Amino acid sequence: MKVKQQLQQLKPYQPGKPIEEVKREYGLETVIKLASNENPYGCSPLVHDAIISELDHLALYPDGYSRSLREALAVHLGVEGKQLIFGNGSDEVVQIICRAFLQKGMNTVMATPTFPQYRHNAIIEGAEVREIPLRDGHHHLEAMLEAIDDNTRVVWICSPNNPTGTYVNDASLRSFLANVPKHVLVVIDEAYYEYVQAEDYPNTVALLQQYENIMILRTFSKAYGLAALRIGYGVAHEHVLRAIEPAREPFNTSRLAQVAALAALNDQPFIQQCVQKNKQGLNQFYSFCDQHGLRYYKSEGNFILIDFGFSGDEVFTYLLQRGIIVRSGCALGFPTAVRITVGSTEQNEIIIHALTNMLKERRERFCGETF
Numbered sequence: 001m002k003v004k005q006q007l008q009q010l011k012p013y014q015p016g017k018p019i020e021e022v023k024r025e026y027g028l029e030t031v032i033k034l035a036s037n038e039n040p041y042g043c044s045p046l047v048h049d050a051i052i053s054e055l056d057h058l059a060l061y062p063d064g065y066s067r068s069l070r071e072a073l074a075v076h077l078g079v080e081g082k083q084l085i086f087g088n089g090s091d092e093v094v095q096i097i098c099r100a101f102l103q104k105g106m107n108t109v110m111a112t113p114t115f116p117q118y119r120h121n122a123i124i125e126g127a128e129v130r131e132i133p134l135r136d137g138h139h140h141l142e143a144m145l146e147a148i149d150d151n152t153r154v155v156w157i158c159s160p161n162n163p164t165g166t167y168v169n170d171a172s173l174r175s176f177l178a179n180v181p182k183h184v185l186v187v188i189d190e191a192y193y194e195y196v197q198a199e200d201y202p203n204t205v206a207l208l209q210q211y212e213n214i215m216i217l218r219t220f221s222k223a224y225g226l227a228a229l230r231i232g233y234g235v236a237h238e239h240v241l242r243a244i245e246p247a248r249e250p251f252n253t254s255r256l257a258q259v260a261a262l263a264a265l266n267d268q269p270f271i272q273q274c275v276q277k278n279k280q281g282l283n284q285f286y287s288f289c290d291q292h293g294l295r296y297y298k299s300e301g302n303f304i305l306i307d308f309g310f311s312g313d314e315v316f317t318y319l320l321q322r323g324i325i326v327r328s329g330c331a332l333g334f335p336t337a338v339r340i341t342v343g344s345t346e347q348n349e350i351i352i353h354a355l356t357n358m359l360k361e362r363r364e365r366f367c368g369e370t371f
């Protein structure tokens with residue numbers, strides 16, 4: 001048998017170690033997972049009741065059009081219901097876009113390092129991937145523009161960018177869009193939208209009135225705390241979505257996901273509380289970094305990329321042995337960094353305490369004595 005040639009150059013996604021496995025392996029009672037940018041406060045309590053009521057209907061297929069959720073989300077965003085497409089996580093919307101737009105002979109432009117699923121799905125479709133290195137941790141939009149040609153079909157902007165936490169500001173995005181040819185779809189992945197604090201962060205939904213060739217991606221997995229249920233969405237022009245709709249599986253989001261997302265959407269005070277605590281959590285990490293002279297990018301998401309100046313794998317292993325799971329930068333294109341999800345105040349204190357000890361132990365090892 002022979003699978004598609006493109007698959008041979010891809011590695012399967014390496015998921016982080018599950019909490020239970022880390023407990024067993026290191027004989028630990030408590031393990032903190034701050035590796036996948038999940039919400040440390042879970043989801044809105046309203047979600048639980050919504051799911052319990054839905055349990056009576058598990059024999060029935062879900063509404064393939066997600067009518068109730070679609071109507072509520074359209075009102076929430078100020079768009080038409082027809083301007084929304086739902087996916088089994090926004091991951092699946094990325095997949096649908098690639099299925100619909102990309103094939104051999106076409107190319108797609110993205111930053112690097114960025115969220116890996118754009119590249120992964122583009123390669124499966126046989127498209128050429130043009131990766132433009134970040135400049136100072138930010139999308140290099142001028143270089144991305146230069147990489148666009150007649151065969152470019154999709155450009156990806158991840159803002160806030162995973163794993164740096166940096167964003168594309170309103171003025172930069174506008175001048176970029178003004179220069180992108182009309183035959184190119186610009187996908188703006190805003191998975192961390194709810195967490196953003198920057199005043200000059202663009203209102204991309206409003207930009208849909210000016211540009212037909214953009215699609216905004218958001219998700220219920222991060223601030224809404226529903227990562228387990230897999231539901232995300234795209235916002236775009238109606239005719240764009242009508243054109244790509246055949247590439248979507250008819251029942252791609254489950255009943256539980258739809259009712260949970262609807263309940264979560266209706267609890268905006270919960271989101272506001274999480275966003276507030278996330279802001280305080282980021283400040284805990286900023287002061288730790290400043291105290292120790294560690295470099296980091298100011299983050300608009302619920303995670304922070306910290307440069308330790310030595311192998312990210314070493315930091316990862318040190319923390320893992322102490323029951324804290326983070327993401328090593330080695331797999332993310334930043335070999336001397338780790339990406340840490342902002343946890344609860346207490347979780348942040350625990351990890352900062354461990355990191356402080358790690359730095360102290362290293363200093364002692366290298367200097368032979370403490371000062």
Ligand SMILES: *Cc1c(COP(=O)(O)O)cnc(C)c1O
Pocket residue numbers: 037088089090091092115158161162189191218219220221227230231232
């Ligand atoms: C987490 C994440 C997603 C995917 O989220 P889903 O769980 O598939 O909705 C998409 N983009 C970025 C940048 C992310 O970090």
